[in-house]
Amino acid sequence: MKFIESLRNIRKKQLTWWQWVVAAILMMIALLLLLHVLIGPLIYTNDTESAPRGVYVVSPDQHLTYGDYVIVHAPVAIPDIKIPYDFRLLKRVAAFPGDTYTVTDDVMATNGQVYPIYHRPWLPQLPHGTFSVPEGTMLFLNPPIHSLDSRYFGPIVSSHVERKVFLLINYDAIDEFLYQFL
Template identity: 40%
Template sequence: MKWLFDLKPKRSIKDWKRRDKIFFVAIVLLITFNICIGSGLIHSPFYVNITSSAPMGVYMISNDQELKPNVFVMVKENHRLEQFYGSKRPPQLLLKHIAGMPGDIMTVTDSDVRINTESYPTLSYTSNGMPLQHLPNGIYTLSSDEYFVANIPIRSYDSRYFGPVKRDEIQSVVTPVWLFGEGVVEFVNQWENAKNS
C-alpha cells in the first residue's frame, strides 16, 4: 500500500546542523561588518542595525541627503554619550529619526519631551537599573543647526537624554532595505510619511 504522505524527514540531523552553522557564521560576519563600519575601519553604502532601539535590519545610505522631519539618519556618537555607553567602547553610529528641525519648539517636563505636538516619554532608569537624566525642564527653540533625534521605543537613548545634535554630528540619511523584529510597522509608516512630505 502506498502512503499518501511521507512521514520521514526530508533532511537529516546533519543537514540541520550544517544549516545552523552557516546561519551562525553569517550572523557573526554581519556583526563584525557592522562594528567595522561603525568604527570607521571600512566604508560601505550599507548599515546593519542589530540593536533594539530601532528595527533590526539592513539600511542603505540614501542618495537624497536632505534633512527633513521623519527621515532616518546615522548620528555619530559624541562626548555626551560617554556617560551612557562608557568611554571604553569605540565610537559607534546611532540610527535615529529626525523628530525636530531647526526652529521647532521643544518642551521638556518631568515625564516627557514634546517637539511641537509630538510627545516622547522619558524614563528615570535604563533596563539595567542605570539612572537616566533627561534634559532640564523648560521650553527651548532648536537653533539653526540643531536637530532633535529620537526613535519610537521608549527605551531608545536619544535627544531626550543627550540633547539636540548638531548638523555635523549627522553622518548620513538612510533608507531601510530589509527589516525584521519589533517596531517594523511603525518604522515603515514614519519612513513613508517622510517620503510623502
C-alpha cells in the same frame, strides 16, 4: 611576444556560466570595496529595538526631512552602558532649527509627538522647560522609551549626522512571515 599571444588566447576562450557568475561577484565585491574606501560605508545594520531591526542603505538623496532615518554620532560618552563618544546611532529626524520642544519630568514633546523619558541615574537629564531648537542642531527621536536619543542628549549638532539611510531589509517583517509557518 608570447605574452601578447597568451592574452589573445584567453580572449578567444569561452567561459562557462559559473565562471561568469564568479567573475561578476568578484567585480561587485571589488566595486563595493572601492566605494567603501572612497565614500565610506554604504550599508548599516541595526539589531536594537530603538528602530526597526534590519539592513539600512545610504539614501541617494541626502536632503533631510521629518521622519528620515539617519546615522548620527553620540555627542557624549555614557560609560555605564559602554557608549563611547561618537558612537553610531540610528535615529529619526524629529525637529529642525526653529522648532520648539518641551521637556518635563516624564516626557519630551515636539511637533505633536510625545516621547516618554526613561529615568536611570547613568542617563543624562535635560533641564525642564520649553525651548527652540538652535541653529545648526536638530532633535533625533525614536518612539521606544529605551531609545538613546535627544531625550537625553538634547539638540545634536548637524555635523554629527553621518548619512541619511533607508530600511532595505526589515528583520521584523521576515520574522513575522516565518512565524506563520511554525
